[in-house]
Amino acid sequence: MTALAASFALSGCGVVNNMIYKTTGDVMQGFSRNHTVPYLLESDDLAMGCAMSEATAPLLMSFGRVTSEPDQLAVMLYLSAGSCAEEKANEYELAGLAKMYAMDGTAAEDAFIQKKRAYSLAAKRYLKGWQHHNAYYGKPDDSECPDFDDEMDEFIYMAGLLSGLQALNGQVQATSSIGVPFNTASVVGRASQCLDNNKWWGAPMALRATVWAMVPGTEPKGEDAFERLAIAQEQGKKAGVRLGHVFHAIAATNKNDSDLVKSIIRDYSESVKTDNANEDWRFVDAMAESMLVSISDRLWMENTGHRTPMGQFGTFWDDQQEPVETMDLDDLL
Incomplete structure (x- = not known):
């Protein structure tokens, strides 16, 4: 009898815990979508956004075990986390180009290998974002345009399209298959028509x-x-x-x-x-x-x-220098 009572008690604890986890998960999902993401979008600190997405993605995505899958949030998390890996790939590429310029072929090759590894990770993250996009909005190639709830809903849809395109690009740059369908670019291009081009700064048409x-x-x-x-x-x-x-x-x-x-x-x-x-x-x-x-x-x-010297973004090494006025010493005599 005591064992039976204990069993019911433990079972009850499990139910209560699950309810708490589910409630917490729903709250975290709603707060992140409605407040964290908009707050971040108003910031211009890319490094902070990168660090946040890599650090919090496992925590926030784990709530999908106890409540509905946070597909919309996943689109933003994996798009940002993918950009973190792509940034590392860019740094490896620059290191490789520097070694090539210095005629150090072995070091250049090593840097380019690291670049491909980083692009492989970026492609995997972008692909996850693209898959969550399709899970939430439906596959763009076999469904009509979704009915958006609000502006953020539209923006996340566009972010998902960017994830799909970036996943394919990452796969190409990695020179190895990550599982990204090769028709993804065409699918993304067609899906961009679901967005108002004027409202979204010309980006949907540019993507297409x-x-x-x-x-x-x-x-x-x-x-x-x-x-x-x-x-x-x-x-x-x-x-x-x-x-x-x-x-x-x-x-x-x-x-x-x-x-x-x-x-x-x-x-x-x-x-x-x-x-x-x-x-x-x-x-x-x-x-x-x-x-x-x-x-x-x-x-x-x-x-x-x-790389581009500090303060010279928008200029290039072969730009014509503006003539500098010089003083004729004869004029002083």
Whole structure:
């Protein structure tokens, strides 16, 4: 009888604990979506966001064991965590380019191996974000556009599309299969039509045009990917969320048009002097600048052996120097 009573008591404790865990999980999910994510998006501290996503993702995702899976939150966590790994990949690439410039082939090869490993991790994280996006919103290739609840719902949808595209790019850069379907870019491009292009700073059209520019046979008849990208760049500039510059630069890099890449970076650096970042989306604009600095660093490293000098983002090693006025000593005599 005593054993039976103890069994019921322990069973009751388990039920109570499960209720507490579920309630805690629901509260944490709701708070993170409605407050933590918006708070972070108003910040421009990318390193802080990176550290937070890597540190808290296991904790927040574990609540999926006791309550509904936090799919929306997962999209943001894995997108940010993937960018952390991609940042490391960029650093390894720069180290490799520096060693190549110094004619140290062995060290360069080692750095490029590390780069591929980091891209492999980035691709896995981005893929998780993409999978959670599809779990919440439905697979974009076999469903209609979702009914969004609010603005944050739309933004997370767009973040998921970015995760899908970045997952594919990471897989390509890693030169090994991570399990990302090769039609992901086309799927993402079509799904971007579910978002209001004007509301979201021209980014949906820029994303779609980037796919057109990079995947042969996807550009619709009568469209010009780079014309669309130029328009999106201007839209982002006016809105203070300059993702359009990034998409434009990525497409130009893929085309090996270094002059266009330089022009895009110059335009961004001039824009930030006169057009402030949108206060609600500072993090996104800061992310755009970080990605453009990475592209600039790669160009500088390939041509000079060092990255973009401090205070010279938007300029390049081969820029024509403005003439300096000199004083004729004869004028003083």
